[in-house]
Structures are given as C-alpha cells and as structure tokens.
Amino acid sequence: MSGIGHQIRIFGVCATLILFLVGITYIMFFKMYEYLILHIYKILINFIDNNYHLIHNILHMNVYKFKSRWDVVKAFLNYYKPYKGLFFIDFGSAIVVGLLELIFPLITSIYIDRLLPTNHWNLIVIFGLVLLGVFAIASVLKFVVTYWGHKLGTNIERDMRNDLYSHIQKLNFKYFDNQKSGKLIGRLTNDLMDIGEAAHHGPEDIFLSIMTLIGAFIIMLTIDVKLALITFCVVPIVFILAIYFNQKMSRAFKGLFANVSRFNELIADNVGGIRLVQAFTNERHEQQKFNRINDDFRATKLKAYNYMSWNVTISHIAQKLTLVIVLIVGSYFVLHGDLSYGGIVAFIMITNVLFKPLEQINMIIELFPKAIAGFNNFREILAIDPEIQDDPQAIKMPSKPKTIQYKDVSFGYGETPILNKMNLTIYQGEKIALVGPSGSGKTTISSLLPRFYEVDEGDILFDGQSIQSIRLASLRSEIGVVQQDVFLFSGTLRDNIVYGHLEADEAQIWEAIRHAQLENFINELPFGLDTLVGERGTKLSGGQKQRISIARMFLKDPSIIILDEATSALDIETENKIQKAFKKLSEHRTSLIIAHRLSTIKDVDRIIFIKDGQILEEGSHEALMQHEGPYKQLYLSQFTDVETF
Secondary structure, three states, X not given: OHHHHHHHHHHHHHHHHHHHHHHHHHHHHHHHHHHXXXXXXXXXXXXXXXXXHHHHHHHHHHHHHHHHHHHHHHHHHHHHHHHHHHHHHHHHHHHHHHHHHHHHHHHHHHHHHHHHHHOOHHHHHHHHHHHHXXXXXXXXXXXXXXXXXXXHHHHHHHHHHHHHHXXXXXXXXXXXXXXXXXXXXXXXXXXXXXXXXXXXHHHHHHHHHHHHHHHHHHHHHHHOHHHHHHHHOHHHHHHHHHHHHHHHHHHHHHHHHHHHHHHHHHHHHHHHOHHHHHHOOOHHHHHHHHHHHHHHHHHHHHHHHHHHXXXXXXXXXXXXXXXXXXXXXXXXXHHOOOOOHHHHHHHHHHHHHHHHHHHHHHHHHHHHHHHHHHHHHHXXXXXOOOOOOOOOOOEOOOOOOOEEEEEEEEEEEOOEEEXXXXXXXXXXXXXEEEEOOOOOOHHHHHHHOOOOOOOOEEEEEEOOEEHHHEOHHHHHHOEEEEEOOOOOOOOEHHHHHHHHOOOOOHHHHHHHHHHOOOHHHHHOOOOHHHOEOOHHHOOOOHHHHHHHHHXXXXXXXXXXXXXXXXXXXXXXXXXXHHHHHHHHHOOOOEEEEEOOOHHHHOOOOEEEEEEOOEEEEEEOHHHHOOOOOHHHHHHHHOOOOOOOO
C-alpha cells in the first residue's frame, strides 16, 4: 500500500509540475496570440467595412508582391551558377551529416535495448569502434561544410561586390551629382557583409531544417506515436513566432542600414573636410551631429536585438518545456511498460535533434533580415540603368575630327536651364577660350563634349557624326580634361601620372614629366616618383597637382584638350609654369580653355563670351577689344576697380 501511495505522490507531483508548465505556456503563448488574433480581427473588419472597393486591387497587389519576392530569390540564386560543383559538395556533405545525426538516436536505442543485454563485450567494443569511424567521417564532412560552404558564400559576396562596382562605374555624372559618396561606400561594403553568410546558410539550412524536422518526426513516430504527437505540437508555435519576429526584425534592420549609410556619409564629409572643420573650430558641432546619428544607430540596433531576444527566449522556453514534458510523460510510459529504456533515451536525443532545425531557423531569422536588406539595396542600384550608353550600332570616334559642332544644344541640371539653343563650331587645331560670368554655362559646355551628360535638346557632331552614334570609350579616349580641382589617388606620384596611360614605360613617363614642368620638383624629392601624395594629394600644392594632371594628358595623348579653369587662384610663377606646360600640350591639338584670368588667353585663336547659356560675342582678343562689348568690360574690370557682373 505504501508503494502505491508513493507512486500516487510521485504522480501528483508530476501532474502538478505539468499543469504548472502548461499554465505558463498558456499565459506566455496563447494569451499573446489571443490578443493578436482579436486585434487583427478588428482591423480586418474595419478595413473591409471601410475599404470594400479596394479588396480586388489588394489581391492583385499580393500577387505582385509574391512575384516580386520570387524575382528576388531568382536573382539571388543566379549567383550560385558559377559554383555548382562547390555548392553540391557543401550541400551533399551537409545532408550526410544531418542524416548521421538523425540515425544516431536509433543506434543508441538499439545499443541499450539489444546489445547491452547480450553481455558480449567484444561486440560492444566493435560497435563502439564502428561508431567512432562514423564520427570521424562526420567530422571530416563537418569541416567540408564549414570551410567550403563559407568559401561558396565568400565567392558569391565577391561576385556581387564586383558586379555592383562595375555597374557604378557605368552610371552617369547626373546620378553621382545626387548621391553621397558615404552612401555608395556603404552599399559596397556593409550592405553586402551578410550576403556571404546568407548564401552559405540560406538554401542549405532551410533544406536541412525541413529534412531534419520531417526525419525526426518520422523517427519519433516509430518510437512512440503519442509522445511524438505531444512533442510536435510545439513546432507550429515556434514557426509562428519565427514569422512574426522575422517581419519585425526586417523593418528594424532596414532602418539599421539607413543609419549605417548616414554614418558613412558623415564620416566621409568630416574626414574630407577636416581642415575646414578645424579652421572654423566647429569640432563640437560635428561631434554633436555624429552623436545624434550614433544614438539613432544604437536605438535602432537595440530595437532589432529586442525582437531577436524575445524570439530566442520564447523558443528556448518552448524547447525546454518540451524536453521536460517528454521526460515526464516518457517516464510514465516506461513505468507502465509502453516504452523501453532505450526508447526514452532515443526519444530525448531525437527531441534535441528536432530542436536543432528550430535553432537554425532562429539563426536564419537573425541573419536573413540583414542579408535581405543588403541585397535589396544592392538590387536597387543595379536596377538603375545608365542614362548614357552605347548605341548597338555605335561607331569609332573620327580620328582628329576636323570640326566639332554644337547644334541647337539645350541643357539643364534638373529644373535649372543652363544652355539654350546654343550653336558653336570648333575647328581642328583651334584654340578656343570660353569666358563669362560664373554660372553662364562654360563648364557645362566642356562637360557635354566627353558626354559626361546627355544634351536635353539638339546634338553635338564630330565631322558630322552625332555624339550619340560614337562609342563612349572611343570618344573619351580622344578627349583629355585638366580641371582646376584636380583629383589625385592616395598613392604615389608615379601611380597618378601613369593613370593617363597605364602601360607607359619609364622613358614616356619622364618625357611627360618634363613637358609638364615637373622634372626639377620630382628630382628634389627623396623618393622621387615613389613619393606618396596623401589622400586626394593633400601633400601637394594646387599648382603641383595641376601639372601632374597635365603630365597625365601628355601620356594619354588625346586629340582634344579641355582646360577647365586650371589657371585661377595661382601665383604668377606657378601660373607661368602651367602656361608653358599647357602651351606644349595644346600643340597640334584642338583646345578648349575656361579661365577667369583673361590675361592668360590673349593668344588663343578665338574667344567665346557666354552669358545665361547664350553666346553674346566671339572673336580674337584684339577684335573684341575694338568695340564696347561684354568681353571688353570684363577684361577691363580685372585691371581696374570697376565692378562688373
């Protein structure tokens, strides 16, 4: 009687524990979903009552969303094509490892229920050695999955980054005028960081999770049907939670990437303009701006981690609750002879195996929102078609064109018109100077010639050939641009000079250096051509940078030269050196000069005076000085105190 009483007390304790755990489960899960269901129900009823006429459109919208998501999946899977062999090695190894994990609980059950009772020690040792061999194979395959799988992901990440960089190189100037460099840097770096992990873990983990769930459930059914059904009730709850928190985290991580872009933009601006910041003693102002973005970033990240933590915590509770229920109910079945000792051990082990895919799903939920947000940003840029592209029938640029004709050309930046029905003809070997007040369209004229921008109306002709019918690479190879704000890469002098002709030999490099009036300067440097110039050439003066730009042009050897305001804001000695270099550069070449110092262009063949996108007058310096026109007025204003324009 005492034995029966003891069993009753144990059963009572177990029943109380189960009821307590079920109560917690009800409070934590079902109450939350009851609230969600009621809330969603009210929203749906109100929506249907007030927006019945939109339901048809919404259904079509859902179909569109499905197609759009499928397009994203297809675009992502296309990057696997070059690595099919690597993918199948990784995928196949992962499947074998997954199957071995599924089989091991069954082997354990056989070992406990059938092998141990035989008392055959030699057989037990052999069995153990076989298991050791299986584990060795599994370990090798695990290495393959870990290393080769990540190699696959890294290759895909590299390919995406190459594609994005290549596409950005093709985008026109108008796109870059409206973008911040920090944002583009973020797209190329941070946004693709998680792509490699998603590429490796995505298809593999999803397939293995499904395979393991189905396999584990089938094995559970073979051990004990009732216990299997009780255990598997937890799975839908975890899946519903996964979907719910995935949506929340996707939105949070999208905001996170936006904050990272703002970070990059601010840092790029601050580092690039650090001299201005310190000159105006605005360090505190910049620090406050950074702190605000940093705080926003922290808040967004904590929001994402909050959703993640709830998902992981509730899933963990569900898993441990299931293990306790399996242990208690399974023990009850063992005590009543419905389940063997090996069976309950195998069932507990397979329950742990069952939860591995659920843990993988949680990992995917943590990873995928970041990867998807990054991939969508990646596709967003790839979806931008370059405004300026070669026509399929495009031809080669005429060699040393005899005429360049602007024919009724109109152009504007956005809603701001710059040129209006402008006509201009430039002849081979002619030196043309464009002058006029700031904002009159001088730089725009020079930017349209290499087709950095597309004309809004009219055309530009080279020996009668439309600029749109000429291949871009051919066109730009014939045109050299020397700008006032010279861009130098943060390498050596040699790196920046040979940029005009990457295959130039030493003799060609030094010939270009001599023509650009740089020989004495470089010979005085301790490291000569191997001297580092600093970021954007910060270690060099403006005149030195301009002469490096001219040296590039000597190596490029184009037939058309554009000198864009390259002689303004320089001392007389430096200006003279640049003028000598440019005079040598412009020999036997068609030259287009934009300058504010009119004293430097008196010897050009023709001066074009432009105002408000219109040519007001043109002629030689002597001819234009013969009558009272805008050029003479501008010229005199530079040598008197008369204020003009």
